[in-house]
Amino acid sequence: MAEADTKQQADQCMALTGDGERCSRPAQDDGFCYQHDESDPTVNDSQAVEQEERADEQETESEGRQSPAADMTAEERVDPETVDADVDADREEIAGVLAIRETVRSTAGQLIGREFDAVSEIAPTDDGWRAVVEVVERRSVPDTQDIIGRYEIELDTEGTVHGYRRLDRYRRGDTTSFEG
Structure with a gap:
């Protein structure tokens, strides 16, 4: 059995791959596969044993070291309860958005009197929320020639609409104003 393993290793390329493993391709006469040559790092059995020993030593050393938190200052350490409170606040903000x-989405089409296409922006303001929506003002064939209107809708903190205005119009396929 060991003889078969030795034969297989002899038929296998001697080069190391980028992740440090031995190349699995079959070797040609020079001991390398079609992709590797003498300039590539190689491994022989004694080098493989040395690499394993070094890896074991590094693992033992890292276990004996202090944890990274021990090297931190008090300001760098974070109280887990504070982190949880921040996550809860973030979830509430996301739920609001x-x-x-x-x-x-449910009122833009009725409010503006056009077919709703998309919500492109939502941002909090001092008085509530500002949303920018896109509606189809005129359908065309092909649809890249549709005329799209961008509208700003103002809402209070409770989500009640207080007004809207058209910001601009563009053809659906026209991206020049967005590429700058």
Whole structure:
């Protein structure tokens, strides 16, 4: 059995791959595969044993070291309860944005009197929320020639619409104003 393993290793390329493993391709007469040559790093059995021993030593050394947190200053360490509170606050903000998006999505078409296409922006303001939506003002064939209107909708903190205005119009296929 060991003789078969030795034969297989002799038939296998001697080069190391980028991740440090031995190349699995079959070797040609020079001991390398079609992709490797003498300039590539190689491994022989004694080098493989040395590499394993070094890896074991490094693992033992890292176990004996102090944890990275021991090297931190008090300011760098974070209280887990503070992190959890921040995550909860982030979830509430996301829920608020999602609720505003749904309100805008469900009312924009009726409010503006055109076919709703997309919500392109939602941002908090001092008085509530500002949303920018896109509506189809005129259908065309092909659809890249549709005329799209961008509208700003103002909402209060409760999601009640207080007004809207058209910002601009463009052809669906026209990206020149967005590429700058």
